[in-house]
Amino acid sequence: MKGAVVPHTRNRSRDELNVTDDLNVTDASNLATAGSAQPVTPRASRRGRPAATIYDIAKLAGVNPSTVSRALSKPGRINVKTEERIQAAAKELNYRLNPMARALPTGRSSTLGLLLADITNPMFFDVVRGAERAASLRGYTLILAESQESADRESAAAERLSPSVDGLVLVTSRMSDAKIVELTDRQPLVVINREVDGVPGIVPDIAPGIDEALAHLGGLGHTAIGFVSGPENSWMNRARWAALLVRAPQRGMTIVEIGPGVPTLDGGAAALDRVSASGVSAVLAYNDLMAIGLMRAAQARGLTVPGDLSIIGFDDIFGSDFTSPQLSTVRTPLGSIGERAVRLILDVIDEDAGESPHREIGPQLITELVVRGSTGPAAR
Amino acid sequence: MKGAVVPHTRNRSRDELNVTDDLNVTDASNLATAGSAQPVTPRASRRGRPAATIYDIAKLAGVNPSTVSRALSKPGRINVKTEERIQAAAKELNYRLNPMARALPTGRSSTLGLLLADITNPMFFDVVRGAERAASLRGYTLILAESQESADRESAAAERLSPSVDGLVLVTSRMSDAKIVELTDRQPLVVINREVDGVPGIVPDIAPGIDEALAHLGGLGHTAIGFVSGPENSWMNRARWAALLVRAPQRGMTIVEIGPGVPTLDGGAAALDRVSASGVSAVLAYNDLMAIGLMRAAQARGLTVPGDLSIIGFDDIFGSDFTSPQLSTVRTPLGSIGERAVRLILDVIDEDAGESPHREIGPQLITELVVRGSTGPAAR
DNA sequence: GACATTCTGTCAACCGGTTGCCAAAGTGCA
DNA sequence: TGCACTTTGGCAACCGGTTGACAGAATGTC
The missing domain is CATH 3.40.50.2300 (Response regulator)
Structure with missing residues (x-):
């Protein structure tokens, strides 16, 4: 008799399984008046066998688990005939690799x-x-x-x-x-x-969009601009402000920062008082959410947009064209x-991981102004 | 000498580590004209030691790894003094449990x-x-x-x-x-x-919201209603339609299904022709997206909302109050x-897992009508 | 002080994959 | 037929945790 020390034997006795078919179908008719939390049908315990492993496949195909592993993840490393047998066994057992088990050794x-x-x-x-x-x-x-x-x-x-x-x-x-x-x-x-x-x-390269926005506003006769500022700890907020601060004066416009504020509808609405007080005729807001919040707050107070105040947002988010007037905004190529x-x-x-360090430098990610209805001529 | 077969020895020689401090700080000033894909600084390889494991903690605290495991996840199972020592070691090594390693044995x-x-x-x-x-x-x-x-x-x-x-x-x-x-x-x-x-x-219980919507429309004089239907394979779409089909006639209204369609802005817009042709004075749409799409398409064609057509959506999503008029909708308690x-x-x-099967039946999840501007009196 | 009981920590198997090393089998070439 | 080289598949360690079984120590009881 051979030596009998089996160091790491796996004894899985999951081959035969119950499948006691006690599914208790509750009658859940009457679609229309659907109740709230539908009570769970008493499900004794999860039916269906546990997920197949490479060990199951190995047993079925009559090979070593490591061979299964190779067949499944290193195509070509294994004899074609064997590989086919393993693939067939995998399909038969409806095998699905366990990503966590794989992650452990590979990291x-x-x-x-x-x-x-x-x-x-x-x-x-x-x-x-x-x-x-x-x-x-x-x-x-x-x-x-x-x-x-x-x-x-x-x-x-x-x-x-x-x-x-x-x-x-x-x-x-x-x-x-x-x-x-x-x-x-x-x-x-x-x-x-x-x-x-x-x-x-x-x-993204914010310069083009901001240049277009300022040119657009300048063409409409605005000379005093406000920036409704977002979170202080947002790099993009600072970047947008910094760009405006440089570029507005170059076009002979004055610019003031109003904020910081939270980058939400409410944050935009909260800036209204300071916007009104500042005397600017047009603002850019940190993002569309704030722009829309500001616009709605202004309208609620009887101001007209763009008659009394022109507003430009950033990002061109979903819904920015729902508003009335629709929001002019600097589109960012988010996708x-x-x-x-x-x-x-x-x-x-x-x-x-030591592989090819190819790094594609694609087309520039440029921003652009989308002119809609929230910008108009400065009031005389 | 004792027996010397060490079956599963772990020999990790990761104690001493390099930390060659070659961080090459590139000057990325000029916030405003930020380029697109910033080139990666040549990072030789990930610095910083690999994450600590319970084996590292065990060595540091002078106990067995299994003791560490228990100390960290079975509070009370271990002597307080030992547990403190282990906690201290864990903190010192900035230990963070590896969820995938845990998931493997526990499932x-x-x-x-x-x-x-x-x-x-x-x-x-x-x-x-x-x-x-x-x-x-x-x-x-x-x-x-x-x-x-x-x-x-x-x-x-x-x-x-x-x-x-x-x-x-x-x-x-x-x-x-x-x-x-x-x-x-x-x-x-x-x-x-x-x-x-x-x-x-x-x-959710859709009945209250639908009842309110029909009552609202009835009160405004609408007698011919349309349902702009969503995806055929959506249970909720069928449920809403089924509820309307039962309830509208009860109120002496006629109702027709228009669709099915894709549940998006475009899907709603695409329904316009059929809505117009049907002769209804008010519609409910499968969801707010379709309602808004329909409204915008109608307005683009010169119809007024709610003058020529009253529209009600479902769900009260973000942006449904951006539109002009704001959308009346059946709110669903999504959160x-x-x-x-x-x-x-x-x-x-x-x-x-065999634990306490406590199941809280909370308050009913009821829907309700939110009346805004997209519904008005039926045209005479 | 003897014995039963509880506490505490260790041992080793296990979860489900991957992989370095090695030997047996197969192939090529002289 | 002999020998070097390539293919192929198995063995066992390993990833980083968890856990049942168990033994020695500490504690409680009479």
């Missing part, structure tokens, strides 16, 4: 974390869409987390996500540069709408930004 | 999958917010996936997520009942806005629905 989860400041800001729609597309194209899954405009919550979310994602995309980070650099030291990370020394990032950001971080990840 | 990932039909439908804002709140309250993370209104893509997403989540929440599923039941057999699952036999779900759905699925999960 790669094929998962990316996307940190947003505020889910309810429609600006994120397109970013998420674009990111999703680029991610799934390369077999990655996105995990979304929201920081609700708080640097602390953002940093907590990053810490929480960190062990289970291959990389982090910060969409409109509220964290300090130092914290971001610290995170970048630990794992691949890219920022959107922000520049941090030594951290890869995707930032492309999300897409590029994910491609960039995947490149960083691959590079860390 | 629980503390992660929930949320399947949406369309991220860009603002209806999901509140659902996601509510779900997020309930999930994080109980230590769970949400993974969002989008099916883009396709049953196939939805089912594929469910399959893909399945191995790595503890449960699935289908928000507005487009899959067949059979498929949903099949998934439910494999793992905890709850549906929102849908009733499926034997599958736990959260559905509560998301919250309740997550609580429900966590109960299902706990129950499967």
